[in-house]
Amino acid sequence: MATILLIEPDLPLAKTYMRAFAQAGHAVHHATMAQQAIDLADVAMPDVVVLELQLPAHSGIEFLYEFHSYAEWQGVPVVINTLLPPQELSDVAQTLREALSVHAMHYKPQASLRLLLRSINDALVANAASKKAVT
């Protein structure tokens, strides 16, 4: 069980994701915008972030840079689940993975709930393993 910070601007879709995550035994906190997500991360202390890049006002990329600038959140894995087509992220994929703790990137229309949950679990396992290796 983990605490997930879900950043998803569409409320009904967010509700579906939250139900799926809750069914899988996770605690879920939801934000619709980047600034709100930063504020919520302070309270929620997420173990993993599920992020849509297309957000109102400030983009998900801006959120990632802001989130990653805080030392306490640098190790928190991020699973991107976005409407942006994968080919538009290919140039930045390496940067996202290496510099911004992005564990996986999914194209939302094609990413099933099952796939997303698997990604979340993989991110949590990988993060736990890397923490163990450090200690």
Place this chain on the structure above:
Amino acid sequence: MLDGGQNFAGDMQLLQSIAEQLKMPLTAIARQAELGECGANISALDFRAVGEQANTALTLVDNYLLGLRLAVGQEILALEPVSAASVLADVAHELDGFAKRYAVPLEVHIAGKYEPVMANRKALRAALTSLGYELIAAQAAQCEAADTGFASAMGTAKNTESIGQDAANAAPKPLRASLILASHRTAHGIVAGVYGDYAMLSAPRWRKALALRGRAHQPFAALSASSAAGLFVADTLLQAMTAQLRVGRYHHQQGMAATLQPSRQLQLV
């Protein structure tokens, strides 16, 4: 719209914008279906949500096709005296379920009595409906209180499943800011529009959005996370009636509106 091929590129951009926009409701429906397949406790509320998502998508397509038919002459745009207030009331009724789904209260404000406007009722209703869908989703995403009713209910590990299901089954708690469908008179005519809590909405940003239509995934990022196709469809329909969608203010709220010309016909009777 299509005009001897000259605006074909513009029309393709609108089509692209609509295609992008349709990803969201279709994704939402697919994920709901998957949740149901996984044995989740699907309530009547969820089936209604799926229906509303589908209807939103269908309405967007229908309104786009109406604009297209008007542009190419397949349908005649007959202008007639139309009560803006009654159109707004109809639109509010159509948007009601969707607004509840997004926990955005709707209000209809009609300021004073004035004559009907010269418009095509069907096109005006379609334009304001498309506008309304777009602004409801935008308002819900931007409202500060969007987190309540969900995150706060999903707390501790041991209670996650039951609390999560209860929270997920409950309708979202109403957010603070209402969306106002309003008409009022100005020196230029009768203004009919949709207004809300959009701090970053401005005329330059709207003009930039029009330029980015179909070329950017988020042409109107200040307002919306989507491709804002509903706004562009509304604008196209209004332009067919020689009106134009623009940023407007109503009391202390900002929104999108169109100025329509009053009908003189009844004054002569």
